[in-house]
Amino acid sequence: MAYPAQTDYPTIIATAQRLIERDGVEQLALASLASELGIKAPSLYRYVTNKTALLKGIVTITIQQLFETYSQALNTSADDPQNQMLAICHGHRQFAHAQPKNYALAFTAASAEQRADPASLVAMVLPVQAIMAQISGQEHSLSALRGMLGLIHGFILLELNQQLQRGGDLSAAFDFAVRSYLAGVATLASA
Amino acid sequence: MAYPAQTDYPTIIATAQRLIERDGVEQLALASLASELGIKAPSLYRYVTNKTALLKGIVTITIQQLFETYSQALNTSADDPQNQMLAICHGHRQFAHAQPKNYALAFTAASAEQRADPASLVAMVLPVQAIMAQISGQEHSLSALRGMLGLIHGFILLELNQQLQRGGDLSAAFDFAVRSYLAGVATLASA
DNA sequence: ATTCAAAAACTAATCAATTTAGTCTTTACA
């Protein structure tokens, strides 16, 4: 029963994500964000308690979006576990490439207050672990999952941070690495 | 022919590394660093052009230290390429665990001005690629190397960022993942 | 011995950004 809000939380987060993708996180000042929303910086404090909380909100939303990418990959993808897993890995990488700055922010937030809620990460990967179990066997499924997440995440970060600059087809290298890993997991499982 | 310096560049970097490890990068203020060195903040500007340059200096030194870890692993390690590679991977992980905050800073610096010189990274991994070639064959050695670096780096970052919190022996999982990957690379190479 | 100049540090001030305090404006509803 009052003044009509000139913005709202989802808009703030979405706008912040857009600015981060355009200019980088370091450049994200509350003044610029507010200006982009047509308000002044102090007004943001009606929606977020401080900048750290804002960043954590961004991280949370980004993870949710990645989560949706996973769901889609799981639905649309192929018959056998190997191909399902490949679809997930490529989906993950595409997501990261589509919003590199937000992806990096989501997974390398320096301070603990900014990091994603662990529970949501677990929810995200449980179905993936089930598929991995078909490849690695139950016993190794958690370790195998962790290795795979490390592989795709690390590869992507090295790419995004310009640390794989020696040429060659990075998509092919990624595919090669994931296939190798899955093949190895399958081998060690049957041994 | 003058005032004796109360500090020097290497001391500044080493002290900054220590403070980062103790309190985190976000907490690294020039005033605290200066105070730790027994001087005032503006005096730091005689040694570094600005805070960004300081951070880049820290990153550079940290990478050099990791480089030395690699050299040691390469010297002391075993006969066959698989075991040499394992030694490198475990050495890398131990280094990261010994100085997690500086490791994360070195490899996830948001802005390009803070990142390590690409050439030094190449120099660091060339000998590793030679070993990888013995496992994967020349043709795949670069892709296989990239995958391995991604795997160990990603796994370590997930660990350090508390994103592998579901229990279990992480050292064992790391070992399992690396062995799986190497086995897979060897398999695909001979195919 | 004294002075000079350069190096290095200091204090004080500026600038940029987040955050807080207090005030004004809009609008739904009695």
Next chain:
DNA sequence: TGTAAAGACTAAATTGATTAGTTTTTGAAT
């Protein structure tokens, strides 16, 4: 038609990096 709550604003406080200008120390030349 008035009023209270929500939302935004301006102004000011805070914190941290950076700059300007000044002072201190000391080795070397007179």
